[in-house]
Amino acid sequence: MNEMGTRLKEARIAKGYSLEDLQDVTKIQKRYLAGIEEGNYSMMPGQFYVRAFIKQYADAVGLNADELLEQHKAEMPETTKEQVSKPMAAPVRSRRQAMSKSSSSRINEKMPMVIVALFIVVIVAVMWFFFNMLGEDDPTDEVTENDDGVQYEAPSENTPPATEEEPAEEEEPEEQPEEEEPAEPETEISVAGTDGQTTTYQSTGSAERELLIEVTGPSWVGATDENGENLMAAATMQAGQSETLDLSEVSLVRLRLGAAPNVDLTLNGEPIEYEQDLTTQNIVIEFTDAE
Structure with missing residues (x-):
């Protein structure tokens, strides 16, 4: 060695x-x-x-x-570096590329003429539109002459009768105050006991539970439920990574941690403090819903 x-x-x-x-x-x-x-x-x-x-x-x-x-x-053993250089072949323009470039050049030459023609068409269309608008007579009120030779204006069809009264506005019903939803019970975590590398916690509170796993350094993490089914497949997590587990449907979660000091656990916003100063340890959390 x-x-x-x-x-x-x-x-x-x-x-x-x-x-x-x-x-x-x-x-x-x-x-x-x-x-x-x-x-x-x-x-x-x-x-x-x-x-x-x-x-x-x-x-x-x-x-x-x-x-x-x-x-x-x-x-350390000496390392060797292999240098492999491959000459880069100069691009060869095919006949099709040359033809494509020629066509593009013709299109670019004719483009200003096309733009000018479109501009002229737009101007003619605008002038035709305004010409038709100005040619229409504005509607005027009809003038009627009575028997005495006095002219008077006929009432407009849109003018409401003088005797017609506007309906009174209906009073809006007063808004009823919304009933406040009951507050979610707070999550409480306590230590039930330790056995070797395993620490068991009791948690009471909301039936909706989320466990946040945050890693500050390389650590091996895995999680199973009360039936041994994987909630999180065992894997190595690197610094800065995190994982959120929905534990609303389980009554127990078992975590296996390698390099435990690198792992922070938070249940519904409540941090879980490690009772044992061990690098590799098991964390078991048993859940009880608050009444």
Whole structure:
């Protein structure tokens, strides 16, 4: 075992990870992780993967990967770079492309003439429209002459009779105050007990329940219900990722956490505080609806 492999193994043990846990976090096969700790790089799929696997290993156990590689660069195998250069073929314009370009040139030459013709058509249409509008006589009131030779204006058909009264406006009914909906019961969380790596919580409150899972660093997370059915398939979550589980239809949820200090749990806005300072632990929450 080389010095760098020893440092990585010690950091893994300090984190409480087994090789199986680290395999789940980094997605690197267990045999490659063991090879890194033993300094056996010949088993790697290629020299390029050696540095990449070591950086993932270091990040997962909280070490500075760049600093680690710089300090132990003498232990690293030499990598070779293959330079492959392919001459780029100059584009060859086909006869069809040349014809297309020629057609486009003709269209561009005739485009100003088309635009001018359209402009003239629009002007003629506008002038014709206004000419027809001005040609129509405005409606005027009819003038009637009575027997005495005095002219008077006939009442317009649109003029309402003088004796006609407008109907009184109906009074609008007063709006009834809306009944306030009953407030949702507050969510309460308490610790029921601990057994090994498992901590059980009791939760009472609203029947509508949402569990927010937020991750601040690489962590392995999985969730099942009271029947062992998956609510969230076990997977590695990275820093900044989050997941929301709807727990309204279940009476119990069981969470399996790897690197638990990197995971924040919130039920209906209430944070769940860890009772045990363990890297890998189980969280069980039993639900009781408030009456």
